[in-house]
Amino acid sequence: MMGIYPHGSSNEYSLKETSPQLGGGPQSKDKTSSTYDLVEQMQYLYVRVVKAKELSVFGGGEVVAEVMLGNYKGVIKRVSSNHAEFDQVFTFSKDCVQLSMVEIFVKERDKDDNLGRVWFDLSEVLKRAPPDSQLSPRWYRIEDKRGDKSKAGKVMVSIWFGTHADEAFAEAWHSKAAYFHLDGFCFVTSKVYHSPRQLYLRVSVIEAQDMVLGEKGSYTMRYPEFYVKVQVGNQLLRTKVSVASANRVVNNPFWNKDLIFIVHKPLEDYLLLSIEDRIMPGREEVVGRLLIPLATIERRWDDTLVPSRWFHIDNHNNPFSNQSDPSKTRFGSREHIRDSLDGGYHVLDEAIKYSSDLRPTAKQL
Template structure:
């Protein structure tokens, strides 16, 4: 079935459609009709209908079968009047008589029911409704007003429903500013400093100041990049400006609509166009103070296009969920399907503390993002162990992608203590890389929810997920591993790292605005947290964690050097002798060198199979280096840019510590550069004597190696390298001494 990865949940659905003959023809339509549904101790009320004889509601209520402890459903048709609520009719239905519906069956058709008054006498008004038993696979599940949210008002119920969002199609807008002609300068007292400023939405970019000698026809030939989203509701405004002191005077401007630009799929350049510049409106003091535009003949030459061959990065490259280009014509065939079941969460803390001191509550919901599709589960009101049991699917085009699932607290339901401008609080986040999953296997695992706050690391509970990655063709899946991860445009016309990061921030802002227009809105703080908007900010913790990752990754090299040291020190003579024999064997049979290396690597891989990971990885506090943090490190990490710290001593401490860390990195990079420059100076004649000695050594070595058999040379090298400690010296060897004496460019550094 469509929901085979989650636990089925049965609901009693009640759809209230409309009523008729509610008001007599001669009566005044002053009442506000509504319907009240009672199931045991639970009550749900529709929104107030129109003041008409035949009002319509078309609302669905869902009552969990586990909480239905009655055999009857009471439905009241009421009207709001000045004296109170008046009952126009009542209907009683048997819960056990509700039919069961299982998709893909068609929806149950509603029907008219006769109503009775409180005394059991039939009345004229009738009510159209439908009652049935279903599961979360029912189409009405996402639109239903659930029992968990019965205490929520009609205006806020929309914020509790589960929804699917689609990201808008993002384009890279490339504006190549070439030149201008016939500029008319306002200030003519010095050499103009002309540049072009482009404004698109809330983003501004500027070219460099033109260095052309012809001040009336300056040249730039510079690219300005923006991120645009369909449908294009923003205009591109270009202004040619002249820098006068600390001020900037506008020479002319032009406005371009993106719908008129060419959309290119590859790297073929578009044709340049001339755009007429409009002089800004100026005040004419000679004509009664009216503002009149002057005649203008200036033009600006541009190449403006929408580049669809790129993938617009909205996530960090190592946590990206999509690698497809913008245009659909360049998409490759899908390789499989990703299914995610959001089951439940346990141990969630109280995220909202009421001002009246009556405790706290948590109104949790989940957001999952993969590719262009965002999903949001329904909000479970006031529960620290919510049960969602919702399942979603995505198309997969690349297995080396990541799905992100976040848990958040809904800020709309705080009762009388609701704070204006409150934000949804994050409870935790889980990332799963699809390439770490076996195909056609269901993983059901409870992931810890960890959040780093200013007080330190805090476990916010556990999130249980079920995930399955199914591939349609295993050959196509393996073929993807041989293809570039990004579209061709990223390699033929690459963007700089600085450009990519600036454009990623633009894309995040644009997505936040577009998804915030949905109903219910996907709030800006949710989008930024899911996309890791501030992942590039400075953090001493991340720097230390990355250094530890490098150290752990090079642990195998360290183990190899320890093994070589053991061999050379003859601590285990038997192993050293066996290594001698093995190396001598490879000397006499060199055709087995490559095969022996491949065989050893395969043995290591087979040996590590027994220790393979059995579950998807999750957030690791030890790897993130959060167990050694101090309060000052946390305050610095959560401090924004520009800083909000007003304590000068604290800022001085952070700055001095940053200088120390940067100094260590500078020394490391300097040492690496020095060694590379020494190797380069072997043949650069920077040190004539050293280069002459090295050239002579190469000539002599070539003559000797041409006379002595190659096997004897290799055997001599093995015997010398693995010689006994009695024949070793504690002083550095001759090659090391020679290399250390070579010159580097450190002498030329200031």
């Protein structure tokens, strides 16, 4: 990927090559890339200090907690030792990790000596990414300067590696934003660009039966010019006008036209088919509509054709139609279509020469 960035100390701009770490690559073994695809992943170490108990503080004074990772230190606000509720999250960018361990110190207010510490080996820290469930905090024994864990108390902590898409990112103390006041951390939010899982929607408009025109006497005055408009979201395609045939009745138009759309998960949109009659240039009349939820459309992963289906059309011009339930219509118009969501290949959203992801949409493949 190429971009224009400031280069060196001069004011000139030059091309600089970047190599973003795309989530879900075929060679990636990172758990985060397999569960939550991001356009570019940024790794963070998260440390949540919840609370402490059984602290040896004379007179129930105030205590503070510090999280240290190499040269980076995060300090938690002072709280009463009787109710040591910290509930603070710290994040450290992965490029800030200089040591193989992170330490959590508990101290009395205005004293240099600490009551004890808890430390974690970063090689044993778990990785998670939404929508994985959050890690539950655990109680850990605090060890004093001599390594004794029997008298110093306990601290509740959870620690994990995640990305900037983590739910805790917005509320966390950030190592790269340490110049902010603690109250300003709520304004530090992430820029998350999700890579949507896209599919091709293939719609074959085959034919319709028993269409009823809106204008009286239309059959005797002219041959109806039926065509179909198919819409998904802001994508709109249409068939050509049905060609007259001696083997078909005028109100049984035939198109056999394949149309392709691009849709993305979650499949919350609808497929709208509208059969229209071109009465004259610049004047069309809707003679039937069909609405299909995308979530009900069959999916396919190979070149096997899905079975075609007949649908009852919502036709207000039909005096025999049952508007509350079209399936119970005594004499109604129908439309014959074949629709499928194709996940056997990748939806191209980049220049072919520079495509960074060519995996099929279907996870089975």
